[in-house]
Amino acid sequence: MAADFYEVLGVPRSASQEEIQRAYRKLARSYHPDVNKDPGAEDRFKEISEAYQVLSDPETRRRYDAFGPDFRQVPPDVDPETWARARAAGAGAGFGGRGAPAWDFGGGDFAGTDFEDLLGGIFAGRRGGRRWGPVRGADQEAELTVTVEDAYRGARRTLTLPSGRRVDVTIPAGVTEGQRIRLAGQGGQGGDGAPAGDLYLIVRFAPHPRYKVQGRDIHVALPLAPWEAALGATVAIDTPGGEAKVRVPAGTPSGRRLRLRGRGLPNPRGTPGDLLAEARIMVPSELTDEERRLYEELSSVSRFDPRSRR
Incomplete structure (x- = not known):
């Protein structure tokens, strides 16, 4: 049974x-x-x-x-x-x-x-009536985990399905979280020679040590030295598409987001996403004697109060 x-x-x-x-x-x-x-x-x-x-x-x-x-x-x-x-x-x-x-x-x-x-x-x-043929195979779904770099550039992968069957998958550049990739004829087998159903792969992003994706926008931390944030600077930052330059305005506080338009995930049918670099001011864990002297001098002449409510 x-x-x-x-x-x-x-x-x-x-x-x-x-x-x-x-x-x-x-x-x-x-x-x-x-x-x-x-x-x-x-x-x-x-x-x-x-x-x-x-x-x-x-x-x-x-x-x-x-x-x-x-x-x-x-x-x-x-x-x-x-x-x-x-x-x-x-x-x-x-x-x-x-x-x-x-x-x-x-x-x-x-x-x-x-x-x-x-x-x-x-x-x-x-x-003389009509005869019915076998039933088409059922459509199936499976999850496809991709990296941010794969989503940005596109890639070819071999996926092992739950049944143990392996299929080759083309990941198009610009795929987003939750998007479905259709593999025609790769789903459930039909009965008595009927065509197989389709396989739909649901895109999921693997956790990334640097990038976080929301829609087509990519979020990334931008470490800054105190003087870069205070005086302003142009600094290099890694993106999935390669190195980019970010202009940091003078007086940039920690947490401020600097937008690089069009440097997020590409969009085959429209406007690409943006890259949002979040400023994070870093301080040295160890100081040379000269660095300590300069910081102490700055401390004595500066009127800046980070705890002021003004």
Whole structure:
């Protein structure tokens, strides 16, 4: 007997799409063959992936809820309520073979009913009606983690899917957090030779030691010496696109953001993002005798009070 997909993922039949996704991610991390070397982990992982493939797609899930394990074989025009009524009436045949099925009505309100008519003529091979083909594979989703540099320049990557299958991915320059990359025909396999569904990769940015991305804008810290902030300066800063020059106005305080327009993530269809450099005034942890003398001299002549409310 085929396993119930809801039981495989450990969720109730009323589970939301978010609950199904969370359950899948938790199980996939535990049973992925790259992580779990138990002999039965791979089979368990494939079972989990199949369950998620079906339940993550709303239309495929609806058919599974309506028709159970045979949902891939039931032609698209069969109405779930009609199917349920036929089942309840004791119709004991499947969809295999040629022509209409041999129904065993077992009496009741449906005795004498022509179930070929009731089910919309889906078995009309003998009457010249249309024949339904196999059902297309379900679309699937997976997360694709990229670096800020990959998002800026574009890249080629090989991704290992939850099923263990590997696919080559082109990351276009200018992708943003949450964007979906479509790989046609790389989703769930169709039944009986039907085309496969599509695979959608959801872009997620990996944590970066220097950059933080918001939309297409890139935020970065800009360390400054006290005299650079006080007197003004032009300083170099690294960006994903290479080194850039930042003009620091005299009197720049810590926390001030200096904007470099167009130096954020590129936009293939419009205006690129900006790079925002946040000033952070740094002081030396150790001083030479001369540096200490100069700081002490500055302290004695300066009227600047950083704690003043003015």
